[in-house]
Amino acid sequence: MDENVILTFEHVDYYYQDGSRQVNILKDANYSFEKGKTYAIVGASGSGKTTSLVLAGGLDKPKEGHILYKGEDIAKIGFTKYRCLDVSIVFQSYNLITYMNAVQNVVNAMDIAHIKVPHKNQYALNILKELGLSEEECKRDVRKLSGGQQQRVAIARAMAKDVDLILCDEPTGNLDPETSQGIIQTFIDLAHLKNKCVIIVTHSKEFANCMDIQLQIHQGKLEKINECSQ
Ligand SMILES: Nc1ncnc2c1ncn2[C@@H]1O[C@H](COP(=O)(O)OP(=O)(O)OP(=O)(O)O)[C@@H](O)[C@H]1O
Numbered sequence: 001m002d003e004n005v006i007l008t009f010e011h012v013d014y015y016y017q018d019g020s021r022q023v024n025i026l027k028d029a030n031y032s033f034e035k036g037k038t039y040a041i042v043g044a045s046g047s048g049k050t051t052s053l054v055l056a057g058g059l060d061k062p063k064e065g066h067i068l069y070k071g072e073d074i075a076k077i078g079f080t081k082y083r084c085l086d087v088s089i090v091f092q093s094y095n096l097i098t099y100m101n102a103v104q105n106v107v108n109a110m111d112i113a114h115i116k117v118p119h120k121n122q123y124a125l126n127i128l129k130e131l132g133l134s135e136e137e138c139k140r141d142v143r144k145l146s147g148g149q150q151q152r153v154a155i156a157r158a159m160a161k162d163v164d165l166i167l168c169d170e171p172t173g174n175l176d177p178e179t180s181q182g183i184i185q186t187f188i189d190l191a192h193l194k195n196k197c198v199i200i201v202t203h204s205k206e207f208a209n210c211m212d213i214q215l216q217i218h219q220g221k222l223e224k225i226n227e228c229s230q
Pocket residue numbers: 016017018025043044045046047048049050051052
């Protein structure tokens with residue numbers, strides 16, 4: 001196996017049941033994602049982008065086929081273990097713990113992933129500040145942060161876990177252009193400087209164009225439609 005490959009879709013089928021009708025989303029989808037690269041999954045609404053991310057994140061299982069993390073089926077690794085230790089997911093809905101402040105949310109994610117660093121709170125605070133939150137915002141109840149600020153807390157949480165695979169659903173959806181640009185650069189640096197694999201679902205052409213590889217879902221398959229030469 002190519003040691004750069006971190007995530008593989010192998011003959012993946014996925015469908016939803018709509019009453020008696022089976023709605024096929026993925027049909028024999030095959031693709032290998034590599035470390036050190038950024039990917040955008042683009043395409044029409046309803047084509048299956050979020051579904052692909054859900055499967056990649058071990059939140060649901062393929063109906064047929066396998067998803068492999070570093071060559072091992074995530075079903076065999078164990079979905080809970082895989083989600084805790086191997087992958088970070090930034091959801092559109094952020095899924096923050098609302099009774100905690102931003103720093104506590106990040107530290108909590110580190111604890112779940114057994115990340116041990118000295119001065120955890122300061123470490124979390126530094127990541128949040130890098131993403132443009134002020135010290136006061138970091139210590140404010142997350143319910144009192146704006147949508148864009150909450151989104152940055154969700155991204156900080158993913159970064160703090162320090163895993164090799166980061167999945168994001170519309171990470172810049174709620175951000176102004178300047179903050180978006182900063183977030184895009186953060187993802188690029190995570191891949192190019194820290195050798196992570198970053199997979200983003202986005203409707204933003206601008207964001208997609210900044211990623212190394214663009215994929216779309218066409219007739220149930222993951223197809224590469226563009227690759228930037230570096
Ligand atoms: N739980 C569900 N039950 C039935 N159908 C579903 C379910 N979840 C999603 N779908 C359908 O599956 C298709 C793919 O959904 P998905 O969310 O993956 O699309 P998407 O490409 O991410 O769309 P968007 O760009 O609008 O977010 C859609 O037609 C959607 O309505």
